[in-house]
Amino acid sequence: MSYRQSFIAALLACLFTSLAQAQLLDATAPEAQGVESAGVQAFVEAFEQEVDAPHGVVILRHGHLIAEGWWAPYQPNAPHILYSLSKSFTSTAIGMLADEGKLDIDDPVVSFFPDKLPENPSENLKAMRVRDLLSMTAGHHQDTLSRVTQSGSDDWVRTFLSLDVEHRPGTHFRYNTGATYMCSAIVQKLTGQTVLEYLTPRLFEPLGIEGATWESCPRGINTGGWGLSIGTRDIAKFGQMLLQHGRWNGKQLVSANWVKLATAAQTPNGDNPESDWNQGYGFQFWRSRHNGYRGDGAFGQFCLVLPDQEVVIAINGGYGNMQQVLNLVWKHLLPAIHDQGLPADPGAAAALAQKMKQLAHAPVAGEATSPLAAKLNGKTFTFDENKLDLLSVTFNFDGDTPSANFLTKHDEQRYQFAHGRWISQIIHYEKLGIPAASTTADQPVAASGAWAKPDQLMLRAWLTATPFRLDMQFDFTDDADAMDLQIRMHPLRGKPVTIHASVK
Structure with missing residues (x-):
């Protein structure tokens, strides 16, 4: 056709x-x-x-x-954080640069950053190639991400290059998000553009992907291994382009040879035939069972391509067992x-x-109101010292959209909620008390609430650009002068945090 x-x-x-x-x-x-x-x-x-x-x-x-x-309150066309599925897009940028002759994947990594090398680079560091970054065989014994991002330095490239390289590059598979960041840094070094800027006219615009965003390091380099936000349909179009050997609407966006290399098994990564994480690893793509391949990201982000069946499956989610x-x-x-x-x-x-x-996803089940609501209206509860940095919460039960207004050590967050439906809003998060940089700044949120018992209010808030869901349970005393808040961020593991609060 x-x-x-x-x-x-x-x-x-x-x-x-x-x-x-x-x-x-x-x-x-x-x-x-x-x-x-x-x-x-x-x-x-x-x-x-x-x-x-x-x-x-x-x-x-x-x-x-x-x-x-899409499971409401998630919506078509809405951007969703991809986490490590971002890696497959960074790989595509490297492939385009290789197609343009601007790099060779066997180029030494140190050749791009001569001014950021340690005084005496190790032989393993000098042997590390772009190919090794792509195939997660850079030579580090453990993932470098936390050491790069939490070193206290804003120069992540210099920090990466200062780390010990324990294994000969190309010989030891270790999933290494810091290595993908270095791929992003190489793109920016060669082009003067971030990966996002470089890919926009070459990939995103041809695919009709609009409004893409990408997180950056303190020096303005896209994080590469995570941080890209696009919609589920956009993921599917990316997968279809790969299935078509890099072509879209009659135009070759990235060479068929690169797609073949990137999605083939470049290195073994396990021997469990029942695990889709043990089928081999390409250039920022996982091999899958049934001769498939995929990009994937934490908490359930998938771009699954099945060439034998000519099928593409794009998924966004918020769960742990992928x-x-x-x-x-x-x-x-x-x-x-x-x-x-x-x-x-x-x-x-x-x-x-x-x-x-x-x-x-069903709104919170329970009653629309409680006799206790009138006593709580306008009251401010002060929290005991807690690791989430919550200071107080004030309730407003006027009208059909009540709210819980939190004051934290960093900002103020007002959750509007309704019974039997989701209320969409924008809430600013300077810090959520969880290890997820993607939840900072303004976030679209959809919230619902209900009274499970006369003295128990349940509130659920989906951060709809992320995998995260915030569940809050407020258990009040009969006089409405004290309460316990149980709060949990799904799908992060761990028990809910319980914090006591009272009216001062």
Whole structure:
């Protein structure tokens, strides 16, 4: 099918299905692409029933959009932090520079930063190549990330180059986010642009990706190994471009040779045949079972490409067990994919479309109000000393959108919430008391609240540009002069933090 025909087909599809809104992808019923709608639905239902918590999913077959959906309050087109899935985009920038002849992946890393080397560089440091950064075989015994970012120096490149390189580069696999940062630094050294600036006209604009952002180090270099924020559909288009050997709409964005190299197993990384993290590692891509490959990021960010099936699956989420999600793909979705088109199944296709439209995380369950609310209205509770740096909270129960107004040592956060629905808002976080730099600054938040008991208020807030969900439980005394707050940030591990507060 020509591009013109595909474009016309996509326009027509938009008239009959909501699946292709704001897409550059042609939407069809799954059966037309040889996929059982019932199998897709089985995967989606298992995903939402067995995993806490899915945010969004987009599935492509043969370049056609066969299913997409977002669990409210997550929305289409909204950017989502990718964490280490960012690495695959940094790799693509390196590949483009290699295509342009501006670097060779066998260039020594030290050749790019002669002014930042230690006084007596080790032989292992001098032997480290761009290839070794890409394949996570830079030679360090442990990930360098914390040592680079928490050294107290704002010069992360110099810090990285000062670290001991215990193994001969190219011989020892160690997942190393600091190495990806160095790839970003090399891009900026060669081009004078951040990875984001470099990729915007070469990758993001051709793919129709708008509003991408990327975190930077103190010296303005994109973090490379994490920090990119784009939407689920954008991830899917990136995966489709890779599946098409670097081509998009008839234009070669990155060479087919680079895609082949980057997504092939460049180094072994384990021997467990049941683990999708032991199938080999490429250039910032993981090999997967069933001859697949992927970029992935913490808490459930996936760009999964299955060349044998011509399938791309993009996922955003907020959960810890990422292998569980891939297991669901292999269990439910893979068997539903066939080599040839299938007879139309309007009932199953309609059921799937309806399911995808209705995806949602339920608002907090409970009562809309409590007799205690009137006593709490306008009261300020002062917290005992605590590790979250919370100072006080003031409640406002006027109207149908109550609020809990927190004062911290760093800023003020006002959570508006409602019963039976999500309230969208922007909240500024200078610090959340958790190890997640991506939660600083202004964040879109959706909150809901309800009274689980007459003396117990539950509040849930999704930070909808991130994997994180904040759960708060307020247990009040009968006189409404004291309370205990239990607070937990999902999907981070650990027990809820309990803090006592009282009216002074």
